Amino acid sequence: MNRRSVNHNQHRPALAVFTLIELLVVIAIIAILAGLVLPALAKSRQKAQQANCVSNIKQLSLAFQMYEQDYEEYLPLYGSHVAGSQREDVWIYYTGFPVPQSGNFEPDRGTLYPYVQNVEVYACPSDQTVSRCSYGTNSETAQLRVGAIKTPESTPLLLEEGASRTSPTSNDGYFDTQWGDYLTKRHNKGDVYGFCDGHVTWEIWDDQTAYDRCAIP
Numbered sequence: 001m002n003r004r005s006v007n008h009n010q011h012r013p014a015l016a017v018f019t020l021i022e023l024l025v026v027i028a029i030i031a032i033l034a035g036l037v038l039p040a041l042a043k044s045r046q047k048a049q050q051a052n053c054v055s056n057i058k059q060l061s062l063a064f065q066m067y068e069q070d071y072e073e074y075l076p077l078y079g080s081h082v083a084g085s086q087r088e089d090v091w092i093y094y095t096g097f098p099v100p101q102s103g104n105f106e107p108d109r110g111t112l113y114p115y116v117q118n119v120e121v122y123a124c125p126s127d128q129t130v131s132r133c134s135y136g137t138n139s140e141t142a143q144l145r146v147g148a149i150k151t152p153e154s155t156p157l158l159l160e161e162g163a164s165r166t167s168p169t170s171n172d173g174y175f176d177t178q179w180g181d182y183l184t185k186r187h188n189k190g191d192v193y194g195f196c197d198g199h200v201t202w203e204i205w206d207d208q209t210a211y212d213r214c215a216i217p
Helices: 020-070 207-214
Strands: 136-138 156-159 191-195 200-203
Touching: 020 156, 020 191, 020 200, 156 207
Parallel strands: none
Antiparallel strands: 136 156, 156 191, 191 200
């Protein structure tokens, strides 16, 4: 009996074979998709950091309000420049001026810490320096009672201070409108502000606008 010859390769699935051009096309498509997705992820990360910064300043603003209630509506003392370093009677303690070049902040040794008790809220997650405090108090509000501020809803209390254009972090926790401290513009070309009435918002201001808003009539 004759047996039919069977081609055992006849029913095997054909293997996909990619040419070099097809492979390059696939790689190009993946690169395009990555180019579209990565900026969106980066923007989402920036938004998350901005939301975290808003939360930080909100907690600090509430701590300021609690301090005021205990001290006849007076704001805590501020330290500034070399004279303010190593003072434990100011809102934020720092070991040397300027931070972070000559020292650093120790938030748990400042007068505001008993009202917040979390060192992490003093630092913005977008602050890439080693500073442990990213925020500065409005120098125009120093040694004031809250009742003396006629427009607390529009007067900043906490700002994202940059010591200079090349040092984008607070150097003493004191946004000095006379010596010309800078805004950091960490968050989508803007900054987060805590106002004297306790509310917090994000704004796009230039430095001069910030100085004008900080002024106390």
